[in-house]
Amino acid sequence: MKLNKVHHIAIICSNYELSKRFYVTNLGLTIINETYREDRNSYKLDLAVNGQYQIELFSFPDSPRRLSYPEARGLRHLAFEVDNIEEAVAELHQNQIMPEPIRIDPGTGKRYTFFHDPDDLPIELYEK
Structure with a gap:
């Protein structure tokens, strides 16, 4: 298998507007596309990093917390x-x-x- 590059990284957030502001305003990522999926009560925000890589920011109602320590699995x-x-x-x-x-x-x-x-x-x- 020949992998060319990382295509995207998907992140699920707990507060869509707060996370959107963090990644766009604070980190300077560029919005490619923003979609509200009514059937899932969920947003999907496609973000560009310096025009090369893409981050997908998702919101889902009541998503469970995940441990986020650097040595945790995942x-x-x-x-x-x-x-x-x-x-x-x-x-x-x-x-x-x-x-x-x-x-x-x-x-x-x-x-x-x-x-x-x-x-x-x-x-x-x-x-x-």
């Missing part, structure tokens, strides 16, 4: 590449988002940090 975290980690952290602070202290990956020597979305999904910023 999705460990969502990681975005940034050019300058300090500038990205400063933007997070401007939006009242408090990331962890910047760390250095011992394997690559690259700098990175973690923060959480409104549903405590761990998000990593990894310096290019």
Whole structure:
């Protein structure tokens, strides 16, 4: 099997408007398409990351909570590449988002940090 790239990442949120604002306003993702599915009482928001990758943000009524610790089974975290980690952290602070202290990956020597979305999904910023 030849996999070309990651096509999309699907995220289910508990508060659609809060999560939409977080991913669009705070993280700067671009809305591709927004659909309300009346039969499911659910929104689906397609988001572009720098015009390349797509995140699907879903809302479902009464969706169950999932453990969201980096070492729990399932999705460990969502990681975005940034050019300058300090500038990205400063933007997070401007939006009242408090990331962890910047760390250095011992394997690559690259700098990175973690923060959480409104549903405590761990998000990593990894310096290019």
